[in-house]
Amino acid sequence: MKQVNKVVLAYSGGLDTSVIAKWLEETYRCEVVTFTADLGQGEEVEPARAKAEALGIKEIFIEDLREEFTRDFVFPMFRANTIYEGEYLLGTSIARPLIAKRLVEIANETGADAISHGATGKGNDQVRFELGAYALKPGIQVIAPWREWDLNSRESLLAYCEKHNIVVEKKKGKSPYSMDANLLHISYEGGILEDPWAEAEEDMWRWSVSPEQAPDQSTYIELSYQKGDIVAIDDQPMTPATVLAYLNKVGGDNGIGRLDIVENRYVGMKSRGCYETPGGTIMLKAHRAIESITLDREVAHLKDELMPRYAKLIYNGYWWSPEREMLQQMIDQSQLPVNGKVRLKLYKGNVTVVGRQSDNSLFDENIATFEDDAGAYDQADAAGFIKLNALRLKIAANKGRKLL
Structure with missing residues (x-):
């Protein structure tokens, strides 16, 4: 020793x-x-x-x-739209x-x-x-x-x-679950959750009402973004911690953010856990919405391809690794034009994007319209585009490649 x-x-x-x-x-x-x-x-x-x-x-x-x-x-982390194994x-x-x-x-x-x-x-x-x-x-x-x-x-x-005469506080009605909480979430493990077939008990959840018990009226909120981060809600400037606390409250009140998953731990075993992440659930939906109009297509797709690797680094404990820091620099650079507002509707466990706007928007109504675009886009150009992209498929088919 x-x-x-x-x-x-x-x-x-x-x-x-x-x-x-x-x-x-x-x-x-x-x-x-x-x-x-x-x-x-x-x-x-x-x-x-x-x-x-x-x-x-x-x-x-x-x-x-x-x-x-x-x-x-x-x-x-949320600038990267980070989720582990598709959910966590x-x-x-x-x-x-x-x-x-x-x-x-x-x-x-x-x-x-x-x-x-x-x-x-x-x-x-x-x-x-x-x-x-x-x-x-x-x-x-x-x-x-x-x-x-x-x-x-x-x-x-x-x-x-x-x-050793250590005084231990005995809590009445102590939870049967192993719990961990911070401003982003609260987790539950153990107890009946060790059976992946058993449904979590309703009285386990602490931060959110069930979607069935959520209000019958929708709640609308507007999130303002600067460089990929929320800086105001309903035009009220807020600090990062205040933003997350507010979203936890409004999300939990509307039955948002419950999750029940079996995840793969880094040490090798599978583990079933339940999570409440109301604020984070709202943040993920809204951030993707503001990125949808402000990020170039290939930048957005590259971020999506790298995100699972970034998520795994965080899950496995490599936040302070050089590769995470390298990815973070790239992600942060991508967020420079991610400015504007997102309007959301919260209703019985659902987060619906109902509006997004930005001075950095790449959405061009003149090109995207189904009405007369006054020559902004020549539809005849699509024929050559399709033929060029079909060339390798035609060659393979002519060489006898069988698909059916």
Whole structure:
């Protein structure tokens, strides 16, 4: 076991990380620094301070990172219209590089030689935290207790707490699900969801009403874009975090953003999870709409071809990799003309684009019209275009290629 003098722990104040804080002191004989991030999870993070103090922690970091999270991680990801395996909006994945960044920064500030996290050895988060940490500080030591200790059940964790006089808050009506939340989403795993045939219970969902219970009247909103990012809603300027919080509320009220999927984890297993991402669902639809009139066809298609690779990089924990940074520069360059407004109709779980406009629009009514275009487009030109594109098909057919 390598000597550790001080370790920075990603600390939530819950059962697992409270045990980890004590276990690190006991096992490594080191000083523990705690870091708690407010990423918009909807719960107060300040109580973590009192819990850390009760454990004897001297250096405690509690930070509001909602604006940085949305501005520097969520918005850049949505410029690429990013979804993993066709559905997942990467709500958990995109939070991990920011946490890894702050763990390393705090380690530098406090002179710590190690960081620690509460991710299990079965999940993706261990990979995301550690790849990020090593990219930002190659010599950092990472301690992952779930890969070292023998406390492999809730009962053993509670017994450890009793032995070491760790006070654990007992919540009434505790959810049977493993949940993760931030300003972009809330996720649910475990419980009955481990059976992919079982339907999620209605009372599991926390951020959205069911589409059946959503209002009978449509809600209209207008999103204003500058360089691919939303800067105002209904002409009211907003910060990135305020935009996302507002869209979560209006989306959830209209039954938008529920998802039930089985995804392929990077570590090799399939996992069933349910997600609520109301704001992100609206953002994805609207961003594609504003791009539809402002991006050149081949630029738009190239972005669509590269997006799955970009999504996989984020899902697998490679946010801080050179290839992600390279892709990001290309994506951001494509967003320079992505300015204007999108009008949306929200109704019972659906997001419908009903209008889009931009001073950078490439849509030409004179050419696109079904009426008289006054010579703006010569339809006779299409004959030669078709014949040239059919040439290789004709050659193949004449050489005996059989299709039927």
